[in-house]
Amino acid sequence: MLIEWTKVCVLPGFSPLPLYTVATFFFREVGKEALVNKASSLAYNFMLAIFPGIIFLFTLIPYIPKRIGFQEGLMSLLALVLPNNAFDALETTIDNIVNIQNGSLLSIGFFLSMFFATNGVHNLMIAFNKSSLIVETRSLLKRRLVALILTMVLVLSMIVCIAAMTLGVIAINYLKKEMNYDGNLTIYVIQFTQWALLGILYFINVSILYRYGPAHAKKWKFFSAGSWLATILAFLTIWGFSFYINNFSAYNKLYGSIGTLMVVMIWLYLNSLILLIGFELNASVDLSKRSVKIIRPRFNLFKSNK
Template sequence: MKNHFLWNILFEDSWIGRRLDKLIELGFRIIRWSKKVVVPGFDGIPLYDVMTFFLKSLVKGNIGAKASGIAYNFLAAIFPGIIMLFTIIPFIPIENFQIMLMGLLEDFLPNEIWRVVNKTVEDIITRPRGGLLSIGFIMALYFCSNGISGLTNAFDSSILNFKTRSWFKQKAVNIFLILLYTILLIVAIGLISLGSLTFSFLNEHH
């Protein structure tokens, strides 16, 4: 009885109580509104059901474990990928490409770090190493393939069903995506180098 009386004093007959009632009523209005609204692309399913399914998927879909596995595989692929990229640079048949890359790295890295890694980077990108390139390529392909497999499996799975592909089809998709990302990375590096040359040309002639 005392607790009920205290509740009436603190909430029901006070400014806080009136605000709480309005917030609760607003929440019910939003729920009723979301049950009537249909978002395009969801086959006539109300927004309320879509959000409910999304929240249940976050809770029951083991999102954290999937994200951890994907992050681990891609992190493991970074280092062999870097080895592969640096060892492939001496084989690029572009005049003064290595010199331009050294200048780009010098501008990008802090001076203290550049003094430490200067000789090592110069040795790696100027001396061809076929064996190291093969090892880096195989390791990068393996770990990247595992990372993309985890990523596609996470996207294909849900709490209701799980879409599967054959092993060969999965590997073919993974290799295609890896090659696509590699091409995009090479193009991006080329555009960065081209941008530096363009700015240098404009500074010299204007």
């Protein structure tokens, strides 16, 4: 009964594909060797960018007045989001970076992070073209410019998200410590708002990547099925992966501090795979719609000839 229902249930944004087709498509794509190899390549490029990027963002923080409590709120946020082993390994380093001003580290981190992040986005654009069988017509300079713009959009969104999430943590700490507020409703509302904002920003960024990354002559709709699927899978990955690392994994015991790098690498790999799966879904939806447009006129012509 449930399987039959999924074959006729069409979720918003997934038309014309029913839920059963989307689920079947997802499990089939995960097993594709080509997709897995692309995700591994992307994870490597983003891995190179993430550490100088973090250094750049965190070296901005010491210039924020400490009386605001931003540094303390950020550390609380990282403790909430990161797996316990990863946070324990990085806590001392991050604490030094966010409390000590370093201008040279700021500039070096900016240029390195932008270079490697742009490479990652550029490779993602190439993967999109290969997935949808699109011939790249843009010049190398134009592709690099598009990759740079997309990278800047992602960085700005990340800054907004980190600021909003940190302010939420500061507000919760203020309610608990300064006002002795022990009610749960307001705290739940703040936490829900934090995650909702994260979901909205992730969805918008993925939609921008899918729309402007590939060399499409005709752009896809901004609110696409692939964007919805990627956002849902990303949140399931965050919660599921954090739960697994915190409760069942022994990376830190087996590998020591290098286990943190392995955790980050796996997380980047999973997110790269999610981006590619979402794009593949968009390409499949587009192909199915084009097939209907081609078959329908031929069917009508066949009927008229009869």
